[in-house]
Amino acid sequence: xxxxxxxxxxxxxxxxxxxxxxxxxxxxxxxxxxxxxxxxxxxxxxxxxxxxxxxxxxxxxxxxxxxxxxxxxxxxxxxxxxxxxxxxxxxxxxxxxxxxxxxxxxxx
Numbered sequence: 001x002x003x004x005x006x007x008x009x010x011x012x013x014x015x016x017x018x019x020x021x022x023x024x025x026x027x028x029x030x031x032x033x034x035x036x037x038x039x040x041x042x043x044x045x046x047x048x049x050x051x052x053x054x055x056x057x058x059x060x061x062x063x064x065x066x067x068x069x070x071x072x073x074x075x076x077x078x079x080x081x082x083x084x085x086x087x088x089x090x091x092x093x094x095x096x097x098x099x100x101x102x103x104x105x106x107x108x
Contacts, residue, residue: 001032002065005041008050009078022050029054034061036068043077 006021007013013021029035037054041047042064055062066073076083096102 001028001034002036002038003028004039005037005047005050007040007043008046009040009044022054025050025054026057029058029060029062032060034063034068036063036065038065042073042075045075045078047078048073048075 003025006018006025008018008021025035025037035054037047037051041051051062051064064073093102097104
């Protein structure tokens, strides 16, 4: 089963909502031979500890997509602010990209 995982990075989530998300994802793990949690869960570093904790609490296989295919974990979303500071994009680039007027093959 592939699931995005709970969006722990959202500051609006209360402690109660985070606990409920943990219980729900634990139920998902119990219903699948392999649970792949990615995207939302790994947009913050806290997601890694949640992934490890869930994997240790169930007899099922719980991994992220990188683990599943044997790649190193990059957590680009979790490092987004720092990456933009290190590699800024020109003003208006995102809008131009959305219009098909820019690409990722820049001069970097």
